[in-house]
Amino acid sequence: GAAAPSLDVRGVRFSYPDGQVALRGVDLTVPRGERVALLGPNGAGKTTLVLHLNGILAGGDGTVTVGGLTVDRDRNTLAEIRRRVGIVFQDPDDQLFLPTVAEDVAFGPANLGLRGAELAARVTEALDAVGMAEHRDRAPQHLSFGQRRRVAVATVLAMRPEILVLDEPSSNLDPAARRELAGILRRLPVTLLMVTHDLPYALELCDRSVILDTGRIVADGATAQLLADGELLARHRLELP
């Protein structure tokens, strides 16, 4: 049979403790190697869905399966699920806290038990993938914002995730940094789910997009086709520049 998809979300519902219903039954399958944009207006539930994928948010109904492994609520699989779902948060400084770039990238795999040459190779591989190998001994706070975002991506790649989840990867980037990151992300041999309000970026990187609104997936198809549908965009408060 076919390999398990990188991500399989079935019937996911989630409410916050204050009763706010954020996800109302989400189904989403991302085959291995695909790049998918997750679009939707403010408050649609995109962040909630991302946090749900790796068990950061406990509770709710439905199942999340990552590379064939299901997030089980008794938490036996939680550490492995967190390794498989690599989330790059919007603010790179949330993922950079050690004195050097290489130490930040080594932190995750060292926690998994990697040591010595194996660990060093993992760090080099991740930094090469984002074009930051020559900056490995620098302090993250001395890098540009775009460079820090690329190092944040490397900290996640160093875990060899099943799926790379990016929250607003183009935010706060100047045009050059934005183009550079797009080239890097397009070349990564990894399944990608990208949360964004930046529709041109979605078009540039992702053949497929899904639109989430009020906790439900309301469209799922070719990015070019969705973005050509002005009524659909207006209905879900999505704006092309």
Ligand code: ATP
């Ligand atoms: P944005 O594009 O603005 O980041 P989003 O699509 O990521 O929005 P979420 O942040 O997932 O949307 O929010 C989904 C719903 O859950 C919204 O109604 C929001 O107000 C609510 N919500 C988000 N976080 C919490 C929280 N900690 N407690 C209660 N309700 C919350």
